[in-house]
Amino acid sequence: MLGLEYFNFTAVWSPVFLAFMLLVTAGYFVLIGPGAEKWAEGEVHVPARRKVLFVTGMLLLYLAQGGPVELLGHMMFSFHMLSMAMSYLLAPPLLMLGLPPWVWRRVTAFLASSPLRALKFLARPVVAAVVFNGLFSFYHLPVVHDYVMLHFGVHRLYYVVLFIAAVLMWWTLVNPLPERAGVQGLKKMGFIFLNMVLLTPACGLIIFADEPLYATYSDPAVWARAMGYCVAGDPAQLLRQFGGPQFFGYLQPNIDQQVGGILMKFIQEFIFASMLAYVFYHWYKQENRENDEEEAEGAALSNSSLNPPPPQTGS
Numbered sequence: 001m002l003g004l005e006y007f008n009f010t011a012v013w014s015p016v017f018l019a020f021m022l023l024v025t026a027g028y029f030v031l032i033g034p035g036a037e038k039w040a041e042g043e044v045h046v047p048a049r050r051k052v053l054f055v056t057g058m059l060l061l062y063l064a065q066g067g068p069v070e071l072l073g074h075m076m077f078s079f080h081m082l083s084m085a086m087s088y089l090l091a092p093p094l095l096m097l098g099l100p101p102w103v104w105r106r107v108t109a110f111l112a113s114s115p116l117r118a119l120k121f122l123a124r125p126v127v128a129a130v131v132f133n134g135l136f137s138f139y140h141l142p143v144v145h146d147y148v149m150l151h152f153g154v155h156r157l158y159y160v161v162l163f164i165a166a167v168l169m170w171w172t173l174v175n176p177l178p179e180r181a182g183v184q185g186l187k188k189m190g191f192i193f194l195n196m197v198l199l200t201p202a203c204g205l206i207i208f209a210d211e212p213l214y215a216t217y218s219d220p221a222v223w224a225r226a227m228g229y230c231v232a233g234d235p236a237q238l239l240r241q242f243g244g245p246q247f248f249g250y251l252q253p254n255i256d257q258q259v260g261g262i263l264m265k266f267i268q269e270f271i272f273a274s275m276l277a278y279v280f281y282h283w284y285k286q287e288n289r290e291n292d293e294e295e296a297e298g299a300a301l302s303n304s305s306l307n308p309p310p311p312q313t314g315s
Contacts, residue, residue: 002075002076002248003075003247004071006242007071011230012067012071013068014067014070014230017062017066018062018066021058021061021062021066025058028054031103032050032100032103036100036102040102041102043101043102046100050100051098052098053095053097053098054094054097054099055098056094056098057090057094057095057098058091058095060094064082064084064087064091065087070083070230071230074216074223074226074227074230075217075223075227075249076217076250076251076260077214077217077253077256077257078256078259078260078263079260080260081260081264082260082263082267085263085264085267087162087163088162088163089166089267089268092163092166092167092170096170096174096176097174101179104177105177108177122168123168123171125172125183125191126194128165128168128169128172129169129195129198131165131168132168133195133198133199133202134198135161135165136162136199137198137199137201139158140202142214142215145214146215146216146222149226150216150222150226155229169195172191173188173191185279185283186283188279189279189280189283192275192276193272195268195272196269196276199264199268200265203261203264203268204261206258206261207258207261207262207265209254209257209258211254212253212254214257216245217245217257218245220243220244220246221239224238
């Protein structure tokens with residue numbers, strides 16, 4: 001299906017990465033199970049909802065970075081953008097909400113006492129939004145993207161840095177520590193809108209380009225070199241066997257590129273627009289509740305002034 005049938009199990013499912021993700025998931029259940037008695041400070045119980053969120057986040061991250069979506073992302077740009085959306089827009093908030101608050105308290109306490117505390121400014125809402133969207137947009141400049149795809153070490157390092165930047169950006173939105181006063185109301189809506197705007201130029205560049213921008217998906221020789229990092233064997237053999245990425249593409253390279261840009265922007269807009277509606281709804285309810293309370297207090301004061309208590313008489 002979509003060309004996956006031409007590759008073996010190892011190329012499609014990345015068993016080593018799968019084992020690593022299963023090990024991390026097992027570690028999570030040990031941490032919130034037996035480990036909670038030592039570290040949780042009374043918050044031993046972890047709701048099933050959090051467990052489902054964490055496992056779902058791990059599944060999405062595995063499929064995007066080591067499963068079929070990752071391999072398809074080397075053959076079609078549309079799947080590459082799907083992988084990016086799964087890795088940085090869907091998986092981080094699920095993983096963050098899947099961890100109980102006491103884990104985040106331990107993490108933040110450790111960071112506050114380490115040299116990394118000098119970088120705490122990166123968690124400020126506007127800075128986090130600019131850094132994440134800036135790194136994402138910079139990566140999708142054609143010359144940068146092709147360079148990263150052709151250098152495995154740089155590729156992995158960039159993806160790790162981008163994931164950390166995504167976590168910092170999502171921190172303001174999900175606020176995993178309920179006791180800390182996060183951005184609320186209009187400020188939070190402004191932060192969501194800022195993220196929606198900042199990613200628009202990169203997606204616009206991709207969507208409205210008339211020609212293929214990335215050699216990784218249009219130049220057979222470059223594609224074969226990039227594929228060599230996720231498929232065992234000689235890249236020259238891949239080139240002889242398939243001739244280039246067009247062998248797998250169900251769309252022309254420029255159309256595939258446009259679909260990828262639209263897909264990324266659609267997923268981002270859907271997620272952030274849903275959050276924007278949710279935050280606005282709760283902000284509106286809060287404002288109405290406060291107005292109702294003020295009106296009730298005003299009415300009570302008015303009634304008390306119109307109906308003073310009867311005078312006291314001596315016995």
